[in-house]
Amino acid sequence: MKKILMFVALFSFVPFAFAAKAWYMAPIIGTGSRTDAFRVDIGTYPAGTTYAALIPTLPSGFPAFNFGLAIVSSPDAAPFTNPNNLNEITIAQMDLSTSSLPSPKITKITNFLVNHSMPTTILTSTSTLRGVIRGVGLFVDPNFDETILNAN
């Protein structure tokens, strides 16, 4: 349950009729072997799904943090909106004001930041979800650019 609660999808939208996108902050799983690579745990998605992840690593090749940032594009939005899936946060636009977020989602993001030793100012000092994503990304990678990380 705790593991599931650690999932946080920051943002999702439906830009096209057949694709939905969502940003995730999620735990890193895997052992680092070729068939069990370190990866962001975003659950299971249907054919046609793409995701791209930000997982900074140490010189040893192991992840520098126990969580990563990912953007998921899926032809089926169900994984994002399934009420049993606690990682779901449905947001309309990347530049939507954080003030429009439902309270439970603000709480979920805040808890994730706190539980992973990130400053809550990442949320409070910005007015948009883009700012939150950028803040988390820059926390783990000083060269992070949210316009590069993309899933088609």
Add this chain to the structure above:
Amino acid sequence: MKINGAKLTVNWSKFIVQGASSGTVAAAGGCVNFANDTFTGVNGTLLAAHTPDLGTSWTVQTGSSGDWAISGNAVKDNTGTGPYDYIGVTSTNANYTVQADVKTSANFGGGPAARMSTSAQTSYFAFWNNGASEWDFDKIVAGATTNLITFVGDSPNGVFVTVKITMTDATKTLFTSGISRGTTGDNAITTAGRAGVNASGVTSDLLDNWSACQ
């Protein structure tokens, strides 16, 4: 297909004329091959003993074992140990593209690799993850693998699928069948290294029409 002795590879929106023994081969879109291999040769010849169409030689990367071998004018993981091999020619900088055609027999498959270290098991690479029915673009640093891009679909089981990876400064993109699947800004490996191939440890998977351009 052969036309006047040259092997013609249909490469989506561009054509690459192969068969010349030396020199660069111009391709549409401004990407010029600095190495390529159609793996034409005697079955069983190890890749390290095979001369590529362009690019001098192949070397098994430090940290991996076994080797690829020629099989039906393609190449396969000869020992099932998942070797990574790099080409014996350097690009002029770290920005280049590597692609190959991959076919599997309902198993894991190999693919292209880039920015390969010649002294450690470090590189960016793409391969078919048959367990999850997905293409993965990963980085391997000092032997530890991290998944950066995944696309669920476009299975190479029984049919050749072209997989391509592009390195453009910090931006890395995975393509399958000519379609961009995802992009990451991971830049853990910044040096040009070498272009090459990676295997998944399955002797039945095939790789063909490998090329590297910039």
